Amino acid sequence: MSDYTLNPHYASDDVAKEPTRAGFGRGLKKAGELDERIVALCADLTDSTQMSHFAGAFPERFVEIGVAEQNLVTVASGMARMGKVPFTASYAAFSPGRNWEQIRTTACLNEQPVKIVGAHAGVSVGPDGATHQMLEDIALMRVLPHMVVLNPGDAIEAEKATMALARDDKNPGYIRLAREKTPIFSTEHTPFEIGKAYVLHEGDDVSIISTGTMTAQALIAAKQLRELGISAEVVHVPTIKPLDVDTIVASVAKTGRAVSVEEAQAAAGFGGLIAETLGDHMPAPLLRIGMNDRFGESGSPDELLAHFGFDAGSIATRVQEFVANRPQYKKGF
């Protein structure tokens, strides 16, 4: 907790906003400056994934693959055999949506550091509708041996997460990105380390364990809950695999209740992961906030976040109800 610096304006209406994909774009270019082994491959979405910054700076290390996601990751696997650290970018709905087996066999089982960049994840993609709103990627990626799974909370963290993935020249990795601008709740000085979860806001009654851009909403929800007399702790989990079990379990041991929040399918996704983790270590009551076994639909991003219960107000309401109805876990009950 102590060394985590929050953006002091995180809860204000005019908080700075930026899409996480922009942070990725900056991070990849910086990583490319630091390490010439970094190469980038894109499946015809260079601008919208923000890989264009790298492509512009290092044209000789950028490869246009065309709309061919299976080829995208398998060519990258070959490049990794040559000692490169390849980043492959597309929309999450297509990569890893379409090429999961290639990722499993040629990156994970083959133990090559191929990095999968899944842009435009979640319902907040908006008007493009359900086909493009990837919700199953967390589940797909977190079950793969060797795979590192990152879901950064804001653009600043996305930049750090990208650079951290680039430094890992051993493991395949996945980074989940959002299309829309989301609030910046961290700062340049905020720590980020693969495998660490961070307590952003301390509380006693319930642990809100959130991943990705949902953490901005969870923080505001915690403020709203405080006014309702509920003390909520917010644990931000930008690394889904390997999971920081200690930080999560320590928080739930203190509060006795857990709520997971993700903009993805809760079944087998992040919510599933938290259920597994608590089942193993600390069987406290758990509320999983996420998509509940359905697809998204067209609409504006804000409308969709509210419609599916991903905005701060909806989260606060559900946490309040959960706290009222479920007793705190105590050892031995």
Added chain:
Amino acid sequence: MTITQLEQKANTVRKDIITMLEAAGSGHSAGPLGLADVVTALYFTIMNIRPEEPEWSERDFFFLSNGHTVPVQYAVMAERGYFDVSELTTLRKLGSRLQGHPERTKLPGLENTSGPLGSGLSQAAGVAYTLQYMDKNPKRWVYCITGDGELDEGNVWEAAMFAGKYKLSQLTVFVDRNNIQIDGRTEDVMPLEDLAGKWRSFGWHVQEVDGHNMESLIDAADMAKAITNRPSVVIMHTVPGKGVDFMEYDYRWHGMPPNHDQAKVALHELRTLKGKIRHEGEGV
């Protein structure tokens, strides 16, 4: 090595394959037997490699895309000195480096992990692209073997389009045109013809050879090296199960190993070149 020596080596490899598969009790027979000649030619003549130094930085690359035929690669690697021939009978057994389908991290000398079809060519193309455009090393060569049934996979044609676009001239693909796949003959299951025309239209230099003629295989590999503005494909016409009469042309041997008695007959055929010569010590 002379052509005759290569042919003898390929025959030894076929015997190794039968012995391995019988010991394993499962695995694929037809494909490995059909590929014995080309894989022998690659490892003993065509490729620039150092068996004692599998990660040698100037080596040529070999990507086996149809991983189920890996017994032939294991047998050739053992005969070439990557590891002892006695290890071959550990194929498919618990703890073995010789997995049922090849795993790069298990056995030094393997370049990729494969089995699910259609991805080896992309990986080979990734290496070839890196050599040509990033490392700018014109000396090293990338070889890939694909099956013909495997060409049903869309991933193959994504890779073919990619290699054609970037004119990956250090890439040579050998297609094992044996006309069989698990459910039957390729032209019944999913027709591939005009196969040469397909590759040509993707921007490839195409050759067709007898996949059991050592001289033709080596010539085709040389010709591919002389083509400097395109990737090359060599469509090898092969006989599935080559060298063992009761396996040849029979698609049922695609995914089946010989039992003890069948292995005995197969080994006898291979030792005597189907009865043409007498094998000492066999008491024929």
